[in-house]
Amino acid sequence: MQELDGPFPLQLPTGFPYPQSPDDNPMTNASVRLGKALFFDQRLSRDGTISCASCHHPEQAFSDVTALSTGVEGGQGMRNSPTLANVAYHSSFFRDGGVPTLEQQAIAPVHDPVEMDHDIHAAAAQLRDEEPFRRLSMLAYGKPLDGWVLTRALASYQRTLISGWSRWDRWTQGDATAMTESEQRGWQLFNSEALNCTACHGGFDLSDHGFHNVGQYLDYSDPGRERISLDAADLGKFKTPTLRNIALTAPYMHDGSMATLEEVIAHFASGGVAHPNRSPEMRTFELSTEQRIDLIAFLHALTDERSIDQVP
Amino acid sequence: MPHPIFRLLPLAALFLAFTACRPDPVIPPTIPPPPPPPDTTAATGVLRLTVLPEWEGQSLQTFTEYQNFMNYRTTVELLKMYFGDVRAIAGGDTAMVKDVDLFDLGTGTVVKHWTIEEGVWAKLRAGLGVPAGLNYEDPAEYGPGHPLSVSNGTHWSWSSGYRYVMFEGRYDPDPSSTAQLITAYSIHPGMEPSYIEFELLPAQGITITAGDTTDVTVRVAVDRFFHSVDHQIDLATENTAHGMNVPLQLKLVENIAASFSTE
Numbered sequence: 001m002q003e004l005d006g007p008f009p010l011q012l013p014t015g016f017p018y019p020q021s022p023d024d025n026p027m028t029n030a031s032v033r034l035g036k037a038l039f040f041d042q043r044l045s046r047d048g049t050i051s052c053a054s055c056h057h058p059e060q061a062f063s064d065v066t067a068l069s070t071g072v073e074g075g076q077g078m079r080n081s082p083t084l085a086n087v088a089y090h091s092s093f094f095r096d097g098g099v100p101t102l103e104q105q106a107i108a109p110v111h112d113p114v115e116m117d118h119d120i121h122a123a124a125a126q127l128r129d130e131e132p133f134r135r136l137s138m139l140a141y142g143k144p145l146d147g148w149v150l151t152r153a154l155a156s157y158q159r160t161l162i163s164g165w166s167r168w169d170r171w172t173q174g175d176a177t178a179m180t181e182s183e184q185r186g187w188q189l190f191n192s193e194a195l196n197c198t199a200c201h202g203g204f205d206l207s208d209h210g211f212h213n214v215g216q217y218l219d220y221s222d223p224g225r226e227r228i229s230l231d232a233a234d235l236g237k238f239k240t241p242t243l244r245n246i247a248l249t250a251p252y253m254h255d256g257s258m259a260t261l262e263e264v265i266a267h268f269a270s271g272g273v274a275h276p277n278r279s280p281e282m283r284t285f286e287l288s289t290e291q292r293i294d295l296i297a298f299l300h301a302l303t304d305e306r307s308i309d310q311v312p
Numbered sequence: 313m314p315h316p317i318f319r320l321l322p323l324a325a326l327f328l329a330f331t332a333c334r335p336d337p338v339i340p341p342t343i344p345p346p347p348p349p350p351d352t353t354a355a356t357g358v359l360r361l362t363v364l365p366e367w368e369g370q371s372l373q374t375f376t377e378y379q380n381f382m383n384y385r386t387t388v389e390l391l392k393m394y395f396g397d398v399r400a401i402a403g404g405d406t407a408m409v410k411d412v413d414l415f416d417l418g419t420g421t422v423v424k425h426w427t428i429e430e431g432v433w434a435k436l437r438a439g440l441g442v443p444a445g446l447n448y449e450d451p452a453e454y455g456p457g458h459p460l461s462v463s464n465g466t467h468w469s470w471s472s473g474y475r476y477v478m479f480e481g482r483y484d485p486d487p488s489s490t491a492q493l494i495t496a497y498s499i500h501p502g503m504e505p506s507y508i509e510f511e512l513l514p515a516q517g518i519t520i521t522a523g524d525t526t527d528v529t530v531r532v533a534v535d536r537f538f539h540s541v542d543h544q545i546d547l548a549t550e551n552t553a554h555g556m557n558v559p560l561q562l563k564l565v566e567n568i569a570a571s572f573s574t575e
Binding site for chain 1: 451456461462467469470471555558
């Protein structure tokens with residue numbers, strides 16, 4: 001039995017750095033358990049119908065199956081809910097990177113009128129005297145559950161959602177049988193200069209966590225990064241998503257407008273439309289039918305072989 | 313040959329410039345030097361600041377239909393604004409008064425009690441918004457009741473900053489219509505480019521005596537939010553700003569600053 005007030009024994013895949021936590025929010029057994037209890041509690045929404053997990057399903061690597069998630073009373077978000085895998089390694093949050101910490105990120109869905117439409121302080125007050133919230137809050141933060149604790153605990157739990165146990169990981173670590181020949185050919189394509197995928201989808205998280213316009217539209221209804229920077233050169237730029245568990249996180253793109261990996265590959269093969277801000281890394285390429293199959297097979301090999309939720 | 317009336321326009325403009333009600337001056341947006349830390353040994357009094365939202369000289373009634381300067385049928389349904397980095401000024405002396413405070417003028421008259429260093433002060437200088445040093449603090453640090461609490465509904469959780477002003481209502485460009493007002497306007501200045509400074513200049517100055525309360529009243533001419541000497545806002549085409557659309561945000565905040573008159 002782990003000591004609840006002790007540090008959480010975070011399991012990390014080979015080569016992954018230990019994620020940083022703010023000084024006021026160390027990852028303890030109590031903090032991550034409290035965060036998990038909050039994450040799945042629908043009382044974080046005004047009418048008690050929506051939890052964080054309503055739009056970040058564990059079985060979809062904590063993403064949503066619909067293009068735009070549904071909030072209280074049928075409200076609809078403006079962007080596709082991304083996977084939460086490896087958010088511990090992000091330095092900014094949301095598709096436009098407008099929020100600098102996971103702690104502050106937790107405020108947004110609770111307060112957004114088309115998501116949970118509630119208030120972190122009011123939600124905490126509802127749960128404060130109940131178990132396990134009362135005990136875990138005291139153990140983790142030394143005070144009753146309040147809005148501050150709520151945001152810390154949710155962030156602490158989300159930092160444990162580590163993805164790095166796919167067959168591709170095993171293969172890169174020397175297990176030659178971990179990927180099929182088709183998947184290996186797909187990896188070679190993915191890693192090739194011709195396709196240039198790794199220009200943005202590199203590193204252990206298969207993302208540079210940067211902001212890019214991939215020529216999805218000539219006229220973006222969503223300004224993307226420009227909304228934060230107020231710089232027109234950032235119009236249509238969105239944060240590069242991780243490709244880990246990509247087979248589980250359809251639909252794709254910032255607006256969930258592409259239903260399948262085939263559509264996504266077709267878009268990137270086309271080089272995208274000629275938006276002035278389109279990334280210079282976008283280039284056209286051609287794939288045979290077999291190569292498309294191989295590339296998609298490789299993307300499927302990025303699915304974790306175990307749950308990315310390691311909090312009991 | 314121009315109509316003779318046009319020859320009189322410059323004279324009319326001069327007449328208006330010298331006789332019209334003069335609002336408190338708008339200060340160009342600059343980053344002020346940080347004021348000295350409060351002198352905790354100094355004697356202090358209380359400045360009771362009463363802020364009165366008005367429409368053409370009468371107390372503003374939210375959800376009541378008015379006609380704006382373009383004869384648009386107009387309501388005001390929400391009006392909140394921050395004053396930040398409020399300082400008392402007298403010659404070269406500056407005293408910090410309040411780091412940030414929120415005025416929910418949609419609820420009517422707002423009265424604030426600010427502790428202020430004893431002395432004779434010429435004016436108050438403040439920012440219309442949340443100072444940069446506070447704007448990106450984690451709002452979860454502030455509980456309900458604090459001006460920066462997320463419970464006030466002023467925080468933009470997607471950008472980690474605050475809406476400096478929330479100005480919302482409905483309008484109809486047709487002054488003769490009797491239909492229910494439906495079309496909404498919603499102008500929310502926020503982010504650094506929309507942060508401007510203004511001054512409140514009571515004619516008699518502000519005399520603070522230790523242990524006493526001094527009254528200052530600020531009248532906010534909400535009808536003037538749509539037009540000033542410098543800017544006009546045509547709601548038919550300028551009705552939405554949420555962080556982006558900086559030109560409209562600047563028009564609004566500069567009009568607001570020009571709408572203050574102080575007694």
